[in-house]
Amino acid sequence: MIEWTILAVLVPLVIVPLVLLLGFAGCDPFEAAPPPPPVPPDPPVDLVATAVGENDIVLEWTHAGGVTFIVSVLDPDLGWQDNHGQTTDLVFTSPGRKADTLYFYRVRAVLPNGLESAGSNLAQARTWKWQTAYERALTASDAAFPGDCLVQRFDRTILAYTGTVRRLRLTLRGSANAANAPLAIAQLSISHAAPPGLPGNPAPDPWDSESLPVPLGPASLPGNGNPLTLPAVDFPLAPGRDLLVAFDISGTNASQTRRVTGGVGASACYSKANVAEALVENRTPTGWIPRTGMVYLVEKVEVLTG
Structure with a gap:
């Protein structure tokens, strides 16, 4: 009887630490943290719009590159056109404008994964007449x-x-x-x-x-x-x-x-x-x-x- 009593006391003392040890054995205490969420690109800066004729306005801006730029225009007849044109250059010609008309522009940058920047500064130009x-x-x-x-x-x-x-x-x-x-x-x-x-x-x-x-x-x-x-x-x-x-x-x-x-x-x-x-x-x-x-x-x- 005494032997069974001793066994009943000792078995939990051995099994519980063993289970705990085996449980922790499968965990990696140095496992890497999940990657941070993707960061959108910086927006274009110093956007300038310059009329070069009755129907064309040239846009120029500054950016580090490596993105696609999407040009938006505020057309007095159509309102904001969010995808007026795209380019990978730092210059864009906005064609088909009406003579003697004021247009407003913004440009945003888009990464290959689709993340977009905020819009650039607002630039404006009036076509010639x-x-x-x-x-x-x-x-x-x-x-x-x-x-x-x-x-x-x-x-x-x-x-x-x-x-x-x-x-x-x-x-x-x-x-x-x-x-x-x-x-x-x-x-x-x-x-x-x-x-x-x-x-x-x-x-x-x-x-x-x-x-x-x-x-x-x-x-x-x-x-x-x-x-x-x-x-x-x-x-x-x-x-x-x-x-x-x-x-x-x-x-x-x-x-x-x-x-x-x-x-x-x-x-x-x-x-x-x-x-x-x-x-x-x-x-x-x-x-x-x-x-x-x-x-x-x-x-x-x-x-x-x-």
Whole structure:
């Protein structure tokens, strides 16, 4: 009996520690903690939006990279468009915008696993627009004088627009007589009128250009009087400056007439026979016939501003 009593006391003392020992034997006291949750990327910073035309806005920003960028735009007609475009570059062109319209943008970064950053700063830009700086109907016809050079000076006071000029285009009109042949222009150009005090031309004539004129090429003005709008050219017309439009009328021209209007403020036209100086900066100093208050051949001046 005594032996059984001793056994009953000792067995629990042996078995319980053994069970506890075997139980802990399967545990790793140094088991690694679970990985932290994925971290979203940093958002793009220093987002800048710049209009580069009537329909395009360029976005640029700063980021370390290694992500895809998603561009959002606030369209005044459609509201926020969260997925306006995607790129892996740090620059994006937003196409298809409306002229003279304000747009707002944000950019966010997305990792390959789909995690997105917060949005960047908000950037805005307004697209460029065309404005009519001068428009006046040509009301009469004048002799064309084949071989003439014609320098039309638009006084700054009759050029009305707002903003910074990026491009310029002209609408011309020749004869209004349907029986006339087209008026052939061998060369056209535009430029700023030369101001006083230029190093190479300190006392310029009113038909002189500030620098080499921008060539517009030849043109043929319809004899039936229909207008001709020339392609737009890059020309930063400066505020408070007179504009020169120069024509070399073809010497083999079949048309003998050109359209003109009078009473146009301080503007004037200067013509000289048998010279081709549309592309000349400092034109010959003598032989020019002034016609004050007159505008020849140019019916409209439009400027693209932004």
